[in-house]
Amino acid sequence: MSQETEKSEVTAAILIIGDEILSGRTKDKNIGAIADVLTEIGIDLREVRIVPDVMDEIVAAVNALRARYTYLFTSGGIGPTHDDITADSVAKAFGVGINVDERARAMLLERHRPEDLNEARLRMARIPFGADLIANPISKAPGFRIGNVHVMAGVPQIMNAMLDEIRPTLTSNAPVISETIEAGAIPEGNFAGALGTLAAAHAGVSIGSYPSMTAEGFRNRIVVRGREAEAVAAARAAIEAMLEPLRS
Amino acid sequence: MSQETEKSEVTAAILIIGDEILSGRTKDKNIGAIADVLTEIGIDLREVRIVPDVMDEIVAAVNALRARYTYLFTSGGIGPTHDDITADSVAKAFGVGINVDERARAMLLERHRPEDLNEARLRMARIPFGADLIANPISKAPGFRIGNVHVMAGVPQIMNAMLDEIRPTLTSNAPVISETIEAGAIPEGNFAGALGTLAAAHAGVSIGSYPSMTAEGFRNRIVVRGREAEAVAAARAAIEAMLEPLRS
Numbered sequence: 001m002s003q004e005t006e007k008s009e010v011t012a013a014i015l016i017i018g019d020e021i022l023s024g025r026t027k028d029k030n031i032g033a034i035a036d037v038l039t040e041i042g043i044d045l046r047e048v049r050i051v052p053d054v055m056d057e058i059v060a061a062v063n064a065l066r067a068r069y070t071y072l073f074t075s076g077g078i079g080p081t082h083d084d085i086t087a088d089s090v091a092k093a094f095g096v097g098i099n100v101d102e103r104a105r106a107m108l109l110e111r112h113r114p115e116d117l118n119e120a121r122l123r124m125a126r127i128p129f130g131a132d133l134i135a136n137p138i139s140k141a142p143g144f145r146i147g148n149v150h151v152m153a154g155v156p157q158i159m160n161a162m163l164d165e166i167r168p169t170l171t172s173n174a175p176v177i178s179e180t181i182e183a184g185a186i187p188e189g190n191f192a193g194a195l196g197t198l199a200a201a202h203a204g205v206s207i208g209s210y211p212s213m214t215a216e217g218f219r220n221r222i223v224v225r226g227r228e229a230e231a232v233a234a235a236r237a238a239i240e241a242m243l244e245p246l247r248s
Numbered sequence: 249m250s251q252e253t254e255k256s257e258v259t260a261a262i263l264i265i266g267d268e269i270l271s272g273r274t275k276d277k278n279i280g281a282i283a284d285v286l287t288e289i290g291i292d293l294r295e296v297r298i299v300p301d302v303m304d305e306i307v308a309a310v311n312a313l314r315a316r317y318t319y320l321f322t323s324g325g326i327g328p329t330h331d332d333i334t335a336d337s338v339a340k341a342f343g344v345g346i347n348v349d350e351r352a353r354a355m356l357l358e359r360h361r362p363e364d365l366n367e368a369r370l371r372m373a374r375i376p377f378g379a380d381l382i383a384n385p386i387s388k389a390p391g392f393r394i395g396n397v398h399v400m401a402g403v404p405q406i407m408n409a410m411l412d413e414i415r416p417t418l419t420s421n422a423p424v425i426s427e428t429i430e431a432g433a434i435p436e437g438n439f440a441g442a443l444g445t446l447a448a449a450h451a452g453v454s455i456g457s458y459p460s461m462t463a464e465g466f467r468n469r470i471v472v473r474g475r476e477a478e479a480v481a482a483a484r485a486a487i488e489a490m491l492e493p494l495r496s
Contacts, residue, residue: 020458022293024283025426025471028276031298035272045270047305048298050279053456057295080437081457082444112437120440139466157461178273189328189360192368196330208301209329210268213405218387223273 010043010173013065016050017058017076017086018154029156030075037163042175042227043071053077058089066093066149071170073163076154078143080120087144090151091128101127104142111140134162174227179236183209183220186246194242195222202235204228258291258421261313264298265306265324265334266402277404278323285411290423290475291319301325306337314341314397319418321411324402326391328368335392338399339376349375352390359388382410422475427484431457431468434494442490443470450483452476 014034020026031048038045046069051057058077066072077086091098104125108117124141127133134143134150136158143152143162152162183191188211199207205226211218222239226232262282268274279296286293294317299305306325314320325334339346352373356365372389375381382391382398384406391400391410400410431439436459447455453474459466470487474480 016296019454019456019473020471021279022283022296023424023426023473024280024287024293026458027280031269032272032275035270039272045272046300048264048270048296050296052294079457079459080440082440082447083456116437118437118441120444121437123440124437138461155459155461176271178271189364189366189369189372192328192330192371193366196368199330206267208267208331209327210274211327211403213386213403223268225267225271 009070010171011046011069012038012043012071012073013047013049013069014045015058015061015065015072015074016048016154017053017074018050019052019083021050021076022052030154030159033156033160034073034075034163037167039176039178041167041170042173043170044173053083053085055085055089055092058086059093062090062093062149066147070148072149074149074151075159078124078141078151078153080123080141084123086151087126087128090146090149094128094130094146094149096129096146098126098128100125101131101133103127103133107133107135107140107142135165137161137165176225176227177229177232179224179232181222181224181236181239181243183222183243184247185217185219186243187218188220190246191243195239198235198238198242202231202238204231205235207235207239257318258419259294259317260286260291260319260321261295261297261317262293263306263309263313263320263322264296264402265301265322266298267300267331269298269324270300278402278407281404281408282321282323282411285415287424287426289415289418290421291418292421301331301333303333303337303340306334307341310338310341310397314395318396320397322397322399323407326372326389326399326401328371328389332371334399335374335376338394338397342376342378342394342397344377344394346374346376348373349379349381351375351381355381355383355388355390383413385409385413424473424475425477425480427472427480429470429472429484429487429491431470431491432495433465433467434491435466436468438494439491443487446483446486446490450479450486452479453483455483455487 021028051061077084127144131144131146138158152159208223210221224235269276299309325332375392379392379394386406400407456471458469472483
């Protein structure tokens, strides 16, 4: 694969780990937050999975996703309690050992007195062999990176802080330019045929149509996404021209 | 598999389809809404995936998830535009044909005049052969059920209305009873060891510990989930007793 091709294909997946998301008890906020950051820096998010706190499920998902995409970002399951099994699962996925990491222990000691660093808290210093740590400025217990997998906390504030740490280290594509055209109350069915033809003619960009329901009824937006400013502008102009006669 | 075993193992997966979720442009609300309904009626949600508007990805995810769980619920990609390819993808996953369905066309005619039922809008009446329709009381274009796969709209209001239609048709387990114990400001690391021991002793229930960050610092909640009221109550009592000496 040439450098050029590789550069144009930086991809990512997200793996959210936690029974509390699957039960509906906690509503996920991390998918959207990571997606926003990846879009901003120009990495294509291609897949998301949510799995329970079950080691075999985590191992299988980590291995499927790390093999397929440039980066995998996980969130959840790195706290001190018995259901926090992400670090052990990632070690198993990579086939490496895991133990209390002295660098991680030192980070925990910035927050806890030595006599409070009990067995449970030391679970948070268990890091797979060969991993780099990801600093946690909020509660100190670190995340880690091993291979192309970034393991982050589930609490959104900590996850976001870890993502800020990781961000400068990521290779990215040219950022995606996104333009939104408000179709307003024009029914989607009135422009869908023409939009399909137009999308086929502007293959260098991706064009999506997104309805939403408001108190006044359906409203539609068309979004053009692409990495080349001229191609995005050309598609946008074509869509505006197509919509113009449909606006009442 | 005995009827009893089967009854205790009603499981589900969710597949969200759409580039707009992966780009971060639209923040998903459907995962949490479906998760809440499934928990309420006693179906175990075991996995969620989000994939782009790419036929091969949708087909692969539909086939992986429908083979593994009792039910699969999909959301997104059934509108009139060129990027709405869910129905065709599901037909391909099942290896069946697809065409305009006369029942679906009749539903669309409840909302659109015959002269407005253009080719694009008729895309919304394309239903895989052998599928049952799921009524859409809001904008009429139906979802459908084929095998154990329920195909629903992406717009949350419509998705929720379709879920209400589907709900009485689902087989469910005994509902899960969920009890929340507020650990308040007790640090998770102070009870994590004891909680792990306690979780091992109460294997009939699932016990999770969930930290959240508030303006006053971390707050922790412990949640006990299970199908047997006595087992849940016993675990709850044990957790309360364990926490009591730690409360200041």
